[in-house]
Amino acid sequence: GAGVSQSPSNKVTEKGKDVELRCDPISGHTALYWYRQSLGQGLEFLIYFQGNSAPDKSGLPSDRFSAERTGGSVSTLTIQRTQQEDSAVYLCASSLWTGQETQYFGPGTRLLVL
Protein backbone atom coordinates (compact mmCIF):
# COMPACT_ATOMS: atom_id res chain seq x y z
CA GLY A 1 0.00 0.00 0.00
CA ALA A 2 1.02 3.58 -0.51
CA GLY A 3 0.26 4.88 2.96
CA VAL A 4 1.01 4.11 6.59
CA SER A 5 -0.97 1.12 7.79
CA GLN A 6 -1.80 0.17 11.36
CA SER A 7 -3.30 -2.91 12.92
CA PRO A 8 -5.57 -3.74 14.50
CA SER A 9 -7.90 -0.86 13.68
CA ASN A 10 -9.78 -1.48 16.92
CA LYS A 11 -8.78 -3.31 20.07
CA VAL A 12 -10.85 -4.00 23.16
CA THR A 13 -9.02 -5.50 26.09
CA GLU A 14 -9.46 -6.08 29.77
CA LYS A 15 -7.59 -4.13 32.38
CA GLY A 16 -4.30 -5.82 33.21
CA LYS A 17 -3.83 -7.49 29.83
CA ASP A 18 -0.94 -6.72 27.48
CA VAL A 19 -1.58 -5.36 23.99
CA GLU A 20 0.57 -4.99 20.88
CA LEU A 21 -0.10 -2.37 18.26
CA ARG A 22 1.53 -2.59 14.86
CA CYS A 23 2.62 0.08 12.41
CA ASP A 24 3.79 -0.44 8.85
CA PRO A 25 5.34 2.81 7.54
CA ILE A 26 5.56 4.05 3.98
CA SER A 27 8.20 2.11 2.12
CA GLY A 28 11.53 3.89 2.22
CA HIS A 29 10.67 6.10 5.19
CA THR A 30 13.43 5.86 7.76
CA ALA A 31 11.71 7.86 10.50
CA LEU A 32 8.73 6.53 12.40
CA TYR A 33 6.71 8.21 15.15
CA TRP A 34 4.09 7.10 17.66
CA TYR A 35 1.46 9.46 19.05
CA ARG A 36 -1.48 9.06 21.37
CA GLN A 37 -4.76 10.89 20.84
CA SER A 38 -7.11 10.93 23.79
CA LEU A 39 -10.72 12.06 23.52
CA GLY A 40 -10.88 15.82 23.16
CA GLN A 41 -7.13 16.16 23.30
CA GLY A 42 -4.46 16.87 20.78
CA LEU A 43 -1.84 14.39 19.73
CA GLU A 44 0.69 13.49 22.39
CA PHE A 45 4.15 12.46 21.16
CA LEU A 46 5.29 9.11 22.53
CA ILE A 47 8.45 7.98 20.76
CA TYR A 48 10.28 8.15 17.47
CA PHE A 49 12.62 5.87 15.56
CA GLN A 50 15.41 6.69 13.17
CA GLY A 51 16.01 3.36 11.52
CA ASN A 52 15.77 0.80 14.32
CA SER A 53 17.07 3.18 16.95
CA ALA A 54 14.85 5.11 19.38
CA PRO A 55 16.97 8.03 20.64
CA ASP A 56 14.16 9.72 22.53
CA LYS A 57 11.83 7.68 24.72
CA SER A 58 10.92 10.53 27.04
CA GLY A 59 7.35 10.76 25.75
CA LEU A 60 6.40 7.27 26.87
CA PRO A 61 3.87 7.75 29.72
CA SER A 62 5.19 4.97 31.94
CA ASP A 63 7.46 1.93 31.95
CA ARG A 64 4.45 -0.15 30.92
CA PHE A 65 4.90 1.29 27.43
CA SER A 66 7.63 0.07 25.10
CA ALA A 67 8.25 0.10 21.38
CA GLU A 68 10.56 -1.55 18.95
CA ARG A 69 11.29 -1.43 15.28
CA THR A 70 12.93 -4.17 13.30
CA GLY A 71 14.49 -4.14 9.86
CA GLY A 72 13.98 -0.41 9.63
CA SER A 73 10.35 -0.99 8.79
CA VAL A 74 7.55 -2.37 10.97
CA SER A 75 7.20 -1.05 14.50
CA THR A 76 5.33 -2.47 17.46
CA LEU A 77 4.06 -0.48 20.43
CA THR A 78 3.46 -2.69 23.46
CA ILE A 79 1.43 -1.71 26.48
CA GLN A 80 1.78 -4.04 29.44
CA ARG A 81 -0.77 -4.39 32.22
CA THR A 82 -3.18 -2.03 30.49
CA GLN A 83 -5.11 0.50 32.54
CA GLN A 84 -8.37 2.26 31.68
CA GLU A 85 -6.51 5.54 31.20
CA ASP A 86 -4.61 3.89 28.34
CA SER A 87 -7.82 4.01 26.27
CA ALA A 88 -7.09 6.26 23.31
CA VAL A 89 -6.31 6.26 19.62
CA TYR A 90 -2.69 5.36 18.97
CA LEU A 91 -1.38 6.94 15.78
CA CYS A 92 1.73 6.09 13.87
CA ALA A 93 3.42 8.40 11.39
CA SER A 94 6.44 8.15 9.14
CA SER A 95 8.66 10.51 7.21
CA LEU A 96 11.52 10.13 4.79
CA TRP A 97 13.99 11.07 7.48
CA THR A 98 13.83 12.67 10.88
CA GLY A 99 14.66 16.12 9.59
CA GLN A 100 11.80 16.14 7.12
CA GLU A 101 8.88 18.00 8.60
CA THR A 102 6.05 16.29 6.77
CA GLN A 103 4.84 13.32 8.75
CA TYR A 104 2.35 10.96 7.13
CA PHE A 105 -0.11 9.44 9.55
CA GLY A 106 -1.80 6.08 9.58
CA PRO A 107 -5.49 5.67 10.47
CA GLY A 108 -4.72 4.75 14.06
CA THR A 109 -5.61 1.93 16.44
CA ARG A 110 -8.53 2.62 18.74
CA LEU A 111 -7.79 0.98 22.07
CA LEU A 112 -10.48 0.50 24.68
CA VAL A 113 -9.50 -0.91 28.06
CA LEU A 114 -12.44 -2.19 30.04
Add this chain to the structure above:
Amino acid sequence: QQQVKQSPQSLIVQKGGISIINCAYENTAFDYFPWYQQFPGKGPALLIAIRPDVSEKKEGRFTISFNKSAKQFSLHIMDSQPGDSATYFCAASMRDTGFQKLVFGTGTRLLVSP
Protein backbone atom coordinates in the same frame (compact mmCIF):
# COMPACT_ATOMS: atom_id res chain seq x y z
CA GLN B 1 6.71 26.36 27.02
CA GLN B 2 6.15 23.37 24.78
CA GLN B 3 2.41 23.98 24.55
CA VAL B 4 0.47 25.17 21.56
CA LYS B 5 -2.87 26.68 22.49
CA GLN B 6 -5.67 26.39 19.96
CA SER B 7 -9.08 28.02 19.75
CA PRO B 8 -11.97 27.70 19.33
CA GLN B 9 -12.68 24.15 20.39
CA SER B 10 -15.54 23.95 17.89
CA LEU B 11 -16.81 26.11 15.08
CA ILE B 12 -19.92 26.20 12.95
CA VAL B 13 -19.76 28.13 9.69
CA GLN B 14 -22.26 28.47 6.90
CA LYS B 15 -21.36 27.26 3.45
CA GLY B 16 -19.46 29.97 1.64
CA GLY B 17 -18.32 31.64 4.84
CA ILE B 18 -14.81 32.08 6.26
CA SER B 19 -13.57 29.70 8.95
CA ILE B 20 -10.85 31.04 11.23
CA ILE B 21 -8.89 28.97 13.73
CA ASN B 22 -6.23 30.47 15.96
CA CYS B 23 -3.14 29.12 17.67
CA ALA B 24 -0.58 30.60 20.01
CA TYR B 25 2.79 29.35 21.18
CA GLU B 26 5.44 30.34 23.71
CA ASN B 27 8.64 28.68 22.54
CA THR B 28 10.46 30.98 20.12
CA ALA B 29 12.64 28.06 19.02
CA PHE B 30 9.75 26.64 17.02
CA ASP B 31 10.60 26.95 13.32
CA TYR B 32 7.84 25.11 11.51
CA PHE B 33 4.08 25.49 11.86
CA PRO B 34 1.85 22.98 10.07
CA TRP B 35 -1.88 22.53 10.07
CA TYR B 36 -3.35 19.04 9.93
CA GLN B 37 -6.85 18.04 8.88
CA GLN B 38 -8.46 14.94 10.33
CA PHE B 39 -11.66 13.28 9.18
CA PRO B 40 -13.48 10.80 11.47
CA GLY B 41 -11.80 7.41 11.49
CA LYS B 42 -8.75 8.69 9.64
CA GLY B 43 -5.32 9.84 10.66
CA PRO B 44 -4.39 13.53 10.42
CA ALA B 45 -3.17 14.73 7.02
CA LEU B 46 -0.95 17.72 6.39
CA LEU B 47 -2.98 20.58 4.98
CA ILE B 48 -0.60 23.53 4.81
CA ALA B 49 2.50 24.68 6.67
CA ILE B 50 4.51 27.85 7.18
CA ARG B 51 7.94 28.88 8.42
CA PRO B 52 8.51 31.99 10.57
CA ASP B 53 10.31 33.90 7.82
CA VAL B 54 7.02 34.66 6.02
CA SER B 55 3.83 36.23 7.33
CA GLU B 56 1.34 34.49 5.08
CA LYS B 57 1.03 31.41 2.94
CA LYS B 58 -1.88 30.60 0.69
CA GLU B 59 -2.82 27.34 -0.97
CA GLY B 60 -6.15 27.41 -2.72
CA ARG B 61 -8.85 28.29 -0.21
CA PHE B 62 -6.52 27.76 2.75
CA THR B 63 -4.32 30.53 4.16
CA ILE B 64 -1.99 30.61 7.14
CA SER B 65 -1.36 33.98 8.71
CA PHE B 66 1.69 34.16 10.95
CA ASN B 67 2.50 36.87 13.49
CA LYS B 68 5.98 36.25 14.83
CA SER B 69 6.01 39.10 17.35
CA ALA B 70 2.70 37.99 18.85
CA LYS B 71 3.68 34.31 18.61
CA GLN B 72 0.38 33.51 16.97
CA PHE B 73 -0.71 31.87 13.75
CA SER B 74 -4.08 31.18 12.25
CA LEU B 75 -5.77 29.14 9.56
CA HIS B 76 -8.32 30.81 7.31
CA ILE B 77 -10.59 28.69 5.13
CA MET B 78 -12.24 30.83 2.49
CA ASP B 79 -15.53 29.84 0.84
CA SER B 80 -15.95 27.04 3.38
CA GLN B 81 -17.62 23.91 2.04
CA PRO B 82 -19.42 21.03 3.78
CA GLY B 83 -16.53 18.78 2.71
CA ASP B 84 -14.25 20.90 4.90
CA SER B 85 -16.10 19.63 7.98
CA ALA B 86 -13.34 17.94 9.98
CA THR B 87 -11.09 18.45 12.98
CA TYR B 88 -8.17 20.77 12.44
CA PHE B 89 -4.97 20.67 14.47
CA CYS B 90 -2.27 23.28 14.51
CA ALA B 91 1.20 22.17 15.44
CA ALA B 92 4.70 23.49 15.89
CA SER B 93 8.08 21.89 15.76
CA MET B 94 11.75 22.57 16.03
CA ARG B 95 14.87 20.60 15.36
CA ASP B 96 15.27 19.09 18.77
CA THR B 97 17.76 16.27 19.25
CA GLY B 98 17.94 15.89 15.49
CA PHE B 99 14.30 15.31 14.67
CA GLN B 100 11.14 17.28 14.05
CA LYS B 101 9.12 16.83 17.21
CA LEU B 102 5.58 18.01 16.51
CA VAL B 103 3.69 19.66 19.37
CA PHE B 104 -0.02 19.72 18.62
CA GLY B 105 -2.86 21.97 19.67
CA THR B 106 -5.98 20.37 21.10
CA GLY B 107 -7.93 20.59 17.85
CA THR B 108 -10.92 22.48 16.45
CA ARG B 109 -13.96 20.63 15.25
CA LEU B 110 -15.31 22.50 12.22
CA LEU B 111 -18.82 21.99 10.91
CA VAL B 112 -19.79 23.70 7.69
CA SER B 113 -23.54 23.78 7.33
CA PRO B 114 -25.04 23.44 3.83
